[in-house]
Amino acid sequence: MPLHVPPAPAPALRSVLAALGSPTAVAAARTPALRGAQGPLTPELPLPLHVLDQISDGGLPPRTRLTGWRFLIRDGGRAVAAADTVLTADGWTFSHFFEGPYLSSTERALRQAEVMAGVHQPRLLSIPALYMLTLWLHGDATADASTGVPAPSDVLVPLAPAPPGIASHHPCKVADLLPVLTLRLKPAAPSPLLGQLA
Incomplete structure (x- = not known):
């Protein structure tokens, strides 16, 4: 499936390029692989990062924000x-460099997505x-990447x-995974035993 990677805001890209060009920023990064890189470093595959703020079990769409x-x-x-990069009062700015398991997992999920049917953003x-990160394959490839909520037919690939209890790299439709997440995010009911001790 062709992936339609949305273009990042130009100031966000410029801020990353400036950080990569700064020996101080690279040296201060807690990323040994970045500090030990031999060739030119290039930023690629910009992905908008959304946070799931709330899931409602009342049939309302989940709330997310960029x-x-x-x-x-x-x-x-x-x-x-x-x-x-993060959005500040002065616009998009570099936040930090990092490495770790989500890096290779993101690449793997993107390779998985390329062979799936359909066109996604x-x-x-x-x-x-839940300390969880997913690759969200949005069904509207031309949508504004900074807005929107996961549609029931969108696909989530847990990284x-x-x-x-949630299988990584197992693509799930939002309609199938959302009920599982809703149960996980519900506050636990207080134990009757705790009520007797109060």
């Missing part, structure tokens, strides 16, 4: 780090309450490491 843009940083043919969807 929190940044994430770029994969390549040294030659391989990704060695990622760079996040790739995004990232973070679910902080590794996924929470217990």
Whole structure:
């Protein structure tokens, strides 16, 4: 499936390029692979990073918000780090470099998405309450990447490491995965025993 990667805001890209060009920013990064890179470093595959704020079990769509843009940083043919940007009062600005399991997991999920049927716009969807990150394959490839909510027919690919009981790299339609997430995010009912002790 062809992926329609949305263009990142130009200031976000410029801020990452400026950070990559700054020996201080690269040296201060907690990313050994980035500091040890030999070739020119290039930011690629910008993905809008959305956060899932709320899931309602009343049939309402989930609430999400754009929190940044994430770029994969390549040294030659391989990704060695990622760079996040955030929106401030002065516009898009570089936030930080990082590496770790989500880097290779994102690349793997993007390769998975390329062989799926249909055309999608790739995004990232973070679910902080579950310490979970997914590749969100939005069904409207021409949509504004900074807005929107996961549609029931959109596909989510949980990245590794996924929470217990959720299979990483197993693509699921939002309509199928959302009820599972809703149950996980519901506050636990107080124990009757605790009520007797009060």
